[in-house]
Amino acid sequence: MIVLQVVSLALVASGAVAVVLVRDLARQALVNALYGLALAVLFLVLQAPDVALSEVVVGAIAVPLVLLAAIRRVGRRT
Amino acid sequence: MSARARLALFAAGAVGLAALLAWGFSGLADFGHYPGPYGDVLNRVAVRQRHVTSVVAATVFDYRGFDTLGEEFILFASAAGVALLLREARERDAVLRDPVADRTVRAVGLLLVGPAVLLGLYVVAFGYLSPGGGFQGGVLLAAGLVLVWAAGSYRAYSRVSPMTVVDLAEGLAAAAFPALGLALLASGGAFLENVLPLGTRGSLLSGGTIPLLNWTAAITVTAAVTLIVAEFLEELAVPLRRPTR
Numbered sequence: 001m002i003v004l005q006v007v008s009l010a011l012v013a014s015g016a017v018a019v020v021l022v023r024d025l026a027r028q029a030l031v032n033a034l035y036g037l038a039l040a041v042l043f044l045v046l047q048a049p050d051v052a053l054s055e056v057v058v059g060a061i062a063v064p065l066v067l068l069a070a071i072r073r074v075g076r077r078t
Numbered sequence: 079m080s081a082r083a084r085l086a087l088f089a090a091g092a093v094g095l096a097a098l099l100a101w102g103f104s105g106l107a108d109f110g111h112y113p114g115p116y117g118d119v120l121n122r123v124a125v126r127q128r129h130v131t132s133v134v135a136a137t138v139f140d141y142r143g144f145d146t147l148g149e150e151f152i153l154f155a156s157a158a159g160v161a162l163l164l165r166e167a168r169e170r171d172a173v174l175r176d177p178v179a180d181r182t183v184r185a186v187g188l189l190l191v192g193p194a195v196l197l198g199l200y201v202v203a204f205g206y207l208s209p210g211g212g213f214q215g216g217v218l219l220a221a222g223l224v225l226v227w228a229a230g231s232y233r234a235y236s237r238v239s240p241m242t243v244v245d246l247a248e249g250l251a252a253a254a255f256p257a258l259g260l261a262l263l264a265s266g267g268a269f270l271e272n273v274l275p276l277g278t279r280g281s282l283l284s285g286g287t288i289p290l291l292n293w294t295a296a297i298t299v300t301a302a303v304t305l306i307v308a309e310f311l312e313e314l315a316v317p318l319r320r321p322t323r
Contacts, residue, residue: 001109049209050134053201057217062303065224069310 008042015039025071033064129276130285135206139291143270146291147255150298154252157302161245164309174315176232187229194222202296206285212292216299224307232315239304248301254294258287 015035022028036059043052079087107113124136138146179187202215227235259270267273274286282289 050132050211050214053210053214057214057221061221062217062307065221065307066310069307069314073310073313 004045005042008038008045011038012042026068029064029067029071032067033060036060036063125279128272128285128288129279130206130288131280132206132208132211134209135211135288135292136285138211139206139288139295140270140272140285143259143291146295147259147270150252150255150295153299153302154248157248157305160306160309164313168312168316174232176315178231179229184229187225191222191225191229194225195219198222198300202292203282205292205296206288207280207282212295212297213299216296217303219296219300220303220307223304224311227311232311235311236308239308241305241308244301244304244308247297248305251294251297251301255291255298258290258294 012035015031015038019028019032019035022031036055039059040052040055043049043055112118120133120137120141124133124141125131128136128140130136178184198215198218198221200215201210201218202212205211205215223235223239226238262271262273263269265273270287270291272286272288274290276286277284
């Protein structure tokens, strides 16, 4: 395992924990988007650019968008 | 249940899960060592057999095209489900709450619409030559349209993505994939068999049916994501009916 792989794995692990720890729903959706970005970096480092692209568009664009709209609609309750 | 009993239950569960994980991980191949023959075989033969330079695209739209068909219909079903649930619960002639974004957001958003759509088209068009493809490019195209909402208003967004066009594109593109497969089956070939001329390696005109299926997937995904997002954005613009008790 090279240093870059260790760093991106650590980023993914801390990102996942961060998503669980955030209490405010809207912030959680944004942290979740950042977590998707960290996953995409990991896939890129592991030489899977196709999967990285899918992860970026789904994890950092599509899911946060739908989540934020739903949270806004339901009201910011935690 | 008391706090102590809960903790004991959690501890027992955590120990069991840890043991199971350790047992499972010990049987896995080492990090970076791929054990199966399938990927190695495809890496060796795909470029020669299909004339596309992205083995992933050759796998997704040719060797395992049948799996992609299933995935397309998962997306189709979820888009149809969202539309069915949300359209039903909405008032028809409600007044739109449609605030226009402030000037900075509008300027930045408008600047980004063109590049985002162009990037999406590029990712789709070159999907079988370099990393990318119909799925990724499709979501990017839908995201480019959403920028119209962010930079303008819901009204502007629904003008660039008229629901009849989106619904029609979604259904037709989703149907085109199996239709192509069935047409090949009817003409005596195998389902989704690659019968078209394979073209020049590394050019846009290569891969036989791969570009066709790639663009079909791109339209399906663009329409499905646009449909889902549009329903959610309309939820923000149209006030909900008060629940009757």
